[in-house]
Amino acid sequence: QVQLVESGGGLVQAGDSLRLSCAASGRTFSAYDMGWFRQAPGKEQDFVAAIRSGGSTYYLDSVKGRFTISRDNAKHTVYLQMNSLKPEDTAVYYCAARESSYSSIYYRPNYEYWGQGTQVTVSS
Numbered sequence: 001q002v003q004l005v006e007s008g009g010g011l012v013q014a015g016d017s018l019r020l021s022c023a024a025s026g027r028t029f030s031a032y033d034m035g036w037f038r039q040a041p042g043k044e045q046d047f048v049a050a051i052r053s054g055g056s057t058y059y060l061d062s063v064k065g066r067f068t069i070s071r072d073n074a075k076h077t078v079y080l081q082m083n084s085l086k087p088e089d090t091a092v093y094y095c096a097a098r099e100s101s102y103s104s105i106y107y108r109p110n111y112e113y114w115g116q117g118t119q120v121t122v123s124s
Contacts, residue, residue: 002026002113004095009118012085016122020080022095022115033098034071034078035111038091038120045094045108049080053100063089085122092117 008020020036035050049069050058057069068081078095096111103110 002029002032002097004097004113004115006093006095006115006118009093009120011121011123014086014122014124016085017081017083018085018120020082020093020095020118020120022078022080024076024078024097026076029076030073031100033100033105034069035096035098035105036069036078036080037094037096037108038089039094039117040088040091043091047106047108048093050105051078052105058105082120085120087122087124090120090122092119 003025005023006020008018010018012018031053033050033052036048037045038048039045048060048063049067051069051071066084071078094117095115097113098111
């Protein structure tokens with residue numbers, strides 16, 4: 001069982017930066033693929049970024065060049081550095097984890113564990 005706790009959300013202005021953190025319990029963090037998803041009001045939960053256990057990274061097209069996902073296996077933590085934030089980035093951001101797999105890393109049902117979410121609000 002893995003428990004995920006997100007932090008770092010908040011209210012910022014357009015163009016600002018935020019760093020989200022997701023701390024994971026469990027002894028095999030390094031063996032997990034980790035992802036970030038977001039859900040805006042009235043919309044479905046969407047893939048944002050992911051990092052495989054081996055370090056490969058993947059991004060939603062609209063955040064490429066602005067967001068960076070990284071992991072610190074020693075700290076059992078995954079990060080999402082968000083720069084040049086836009087109002088359309090406003091959403092609840094969720095951390096997700098799964099045992100390393102060759103299945104699609106973009107597909108929400110492929111993740112087994114989820115955090116409670118952290119709100120990110122970007123004002124114009």
